[in-house]
Amino acid sequence: MEILKGIPVSPGLFIGEAFVLEGEEARIPERFVLSELVEGEVARFEKALAAVREEMAALADRVRAETGEGVAGILVFAISVLDDPKLSGEIISHIRRDRNTAEFAASRVLRGRARILKNIPHTLLSQRASDIMDLERRLLRALLGAKRETLSHLDRPVVVVAHDLGPAQTVSMDHGKVRAFALDVGGKTSHTAILARAYRIPAVVGLGTISTDVCGGDTIIVDGTRGIVVVRPDEKTLARYRKLDAEQTDFSVLIRRERGMPAVTKDGAAVRVMANIEFPEEVQTAIEYGAEGIGLFRTEFLYLRSGILPSEWDHFETYRKSLSMLGDRPLVIRTLDLGADKMLPAQERHERNPVLGLRSIRLSMKYPEPFRTQVRAVVRASALGRVKMLLPMVSNMDELRWARSVAAEIMQDLDREGMAFDRNLDVGIMIEIPAAAVHVESFAKLSDFFSIGTNDLIQYALAVDRTDEVLAGLYTPAHPSILKLIKTAIEGARRKSKPVAMCGEMAGDILFTIPLLGMGLAEFSVAPAVIGDVKRIIRSVKLSDCKEVAEAALAMDESSEVLGLLRSMLRKLVPGGDRLGESG
Ligand code: PEP
Numbered sequence: 001m002e003i004l005k006g007i008p009v010s011p012g013l014f015i016g017e018a019f020v021l022e023g024e025e026a027r028i029p030e031r032f033v034l035s036e037l038v039e040g041e042v043a044r045f046e047k048a049l050a051a052v053r054e055e056m057a058a059l060a061d062r063v064r065a066e067t068g069e070g071v072a073g074i075l076v077f078a079i080s081v082l083d084d085p086k087l088s089g090e091i092i093s094h095i096r097r098d099r100n101t102a103e104f105a106a107s108r109v110l111r112g113r114a115r116i117l118k119n120i121p122h123t124l125l126s127q128r129a130s131d132i133m134d135l136e137r138r139l140l141r142a143l144l145g146a147k148r149e150t151l152s153h154l155d156r157p158v159v160v161v162a163h164d165l166g167p168a169q170t171v172s173m174d175h176g177k178v179r180a181f182a183l184d185v186g187g188k189t190s191h192t193a194i195l196a197r198a199y200r201i202p203a204v205v206g207l208g209t210i211s212t213d214v215c216g217g218d219t220i221i222v223d224g225t226r227g228i229v230v231v232r233p234d235e236k237t238l239a240r241y242r243k244l245d246a247e248q249t250d251f252s253v254l255i256r257r258e259r260g261m262p263a264v265t266k267d268g269a270a271v272r273v274m275a276n277i278e279f280p281e282e283v284q285t286a287i288e289y290g291a292e293g294i295g296l297f298r299t300e301f302l303y304l305r306s307g308i309l310p311s312e313w314d315h316f317e318t319y320r321k322s323l324s325m326l327g328d329r330p331l332v333i334r335t336l337d338l339g340a341d342k343m344l345p346a347q348e349r350h351e352r353n354p355v356l357g358l359r360s361i362r363l364s365m366k367y368p369e370p371f372r373t374q375v376r377a378v379v380r381a382s383a384l385g386r387v388k389m390l391l392p393m394v395s396n397m398d399e400l401r402w403a404r405s406v407a408a409e410i411m412q413d414l415d416r417e418g419m420a421f422d423r424n425l426d427v428g429i430m431i432e433i434p435a436a437a438v439h440v441e442s443f444a445k446l447s448d449f450f451s452i453g454t455n456d457l458i459q460y461a462l463a464v465d466r467t468d469e470v471l472a473g474l475y476t477p478a479h480p481s482i483l484k485l486i487k488t489a490i491e492g493a494r495r496k497s498k499p500v501a502m503c504g505e506m507a508g509d510i511l512f513t514i515p516l517l518g519m520g521l522a523e524f525s526v527a528p529a530v531i532g533d534v535k536r537i538i539r540s541v542k543l544s545d546c547k548e549v550a551e552a553a554l555a556m557d558e559s560s561e562v563l564g565l566l567r568s569m570l571r572k573l574v575p576g577g578d579r580l581g582e583s584g
């Protein structure tokens with residue numbers, strides 16, 4: 001028996017047989033074509049591209065029918081990459097100019113793009129690299145005429161064990177038979193992880209070398225809630241997990257039934273539970289999962305789909321579509337939050353510390369045109385629904401003042417043009433730099449609301465790179481200093497009567513729901529899949545108990561003590577608290 005610890009990315013439990021997927025990462029050798037065959041090679045590439053595009057569109061239709069718009073949006077990103085004329089132009093130019101084979105040219109260009117994305121110090125963007133690698137695999141398969149993996153024709157339930165999985169590979173599997181994933185690499189925000197959650201397939205990633213440690217046919221337990229994989233379990237372990245599995249099934253059904261209910265504590269405090277999304281197509285899923293609105297719409301995808309700057313129309317259409325699904329639920333649109341020089345061609349400077357560099361609002365101030373375009377679309381969209389504009393990475397009043405002045409100028413322009421908009425559009429800032437957390441009362445003079453971004457706040461407060469798996473043990477919301485920063489921010493905002501939400505991952509970490517409620521947080525914006533769990537906790541507790549837990553945690557010296565306290569309080573105060581986080 002071997003017990004492996006990885007990153008839990010999709011909750012649930014499955015016990016079954018391993019199906020080890022062979023890697024398809026083999027390099028394509030550089031081969032050349034004769035000049036008279038070059039045009040034939042171009043035609044071969046174009047045919048393969050059209051075939052893959054058709055395949056992806058059919059997959060997107062299938063996924064849309066099975067899980068709704070949200071997940072299909074991920075494939076829409078892949079299709080938009082295929083449709084990008086710059087991409088095909090570059091591949092064709094390698095075939096024509098360098099006489100490369102279609103396989104080599106396609107592989108070279110797509111791997112180049114994947115490499116650029118991978119190097120961006122932002123997990124969400126870097127995860128897109130695996131989407132691109134998946135397209136490479138598909139194109140090569142179309143060009144080489146290789147057979148599809150047997151994964152779509154399984155005759156028994158299996159756990160898929162692989163080095164990595166692309167999103168398109170994930171959706172084309174037989175979901176009746178593929179019941180869990182265990183992967184060597186990956187992160188919480190990878191699209192494969194998002195898909196696994198949407199299909200409710202338990203998944204653990206970041207397991208290192210599981211794809212070479214396990215043999216096809218081995219019995220394997222995947223505990224996607226705790227991030228544990230047991231390979232070749234002994235009888236005692238098997239019996240324990242089988243019991244857990246039976247109990248969990250009943251509990252998940254209960255949580256799903258409850259997630260549409262309002263989030264009100266036992267002593268009557270109403271809390272708002274919203275969703276974080278990255279694609280407009282996810283709005284529908286978020287509503288189905290019980291979201292009361294979108295608390296964080298990350299708009300970076302607009303810049304990534306095509307690799308070019310989106311137009312005002314691109315922005316506006318995206319927001320219009322989202323608002324039409326939301327009705328009168330709020331939509332908090334965050335402006336451009338890119339941190340890398342690669343994304344905007346104008347910025348070619350090498351940065352020694354990109355995470356501390358010219359990113360987010362700083363980038364917008366240096367290159368204001370893309371920001372102005374986005375703000376104009378946001379302001380126009382405010383005529384169509386409850387829109388709020390959220391500014392990322394604000395560290396001083398000047399940045400906020402500048403952004404507000406841009407919005408005010410745009411409103412004047414729109415007035416002159418006779419366009420409709422909401423004159424009282426709320427403009428707020430993310431609290432993701434410790435300076436902003438302690439300075440919140442001053443920011444309240446110019447900010448209509450706040451949203452605490454703990455993903456970055458923790459990284460800056462503890463000086464730990466949030467993307468470095470080697471430092472993962474140091475990166476924790478349970479550090480008492482983090483709790484203090486959050487409390488300072490919440491209390492400061494409340495003193496100035498400004499709404500304050502939390503949209504970092506901590507808001508969806510069920511261990512922290514109770515202390516956050518106790519510190520006065522009344523709006524949580526979380527991944528759609530955990531809305532049911534967070535609501536159950538809110539509905540099970542009294543605010544007065546939460547305050548006591550928060551005070552006790554704040555008085556502690558160490559993260560380990562805080563975690564111990566929070567685990568025991570969750571078990572004590574919430575029926576089924578020890579099983580939450582598993583309902584998906
Ligand atoms: C955060 O920093 O907490 C946040 C929500 O922003 P992102 O994860 O997009 O950096």
Ligand code: MG
Nearest residue numbers: 432453455456
């Ligand atoms: Mg952030």
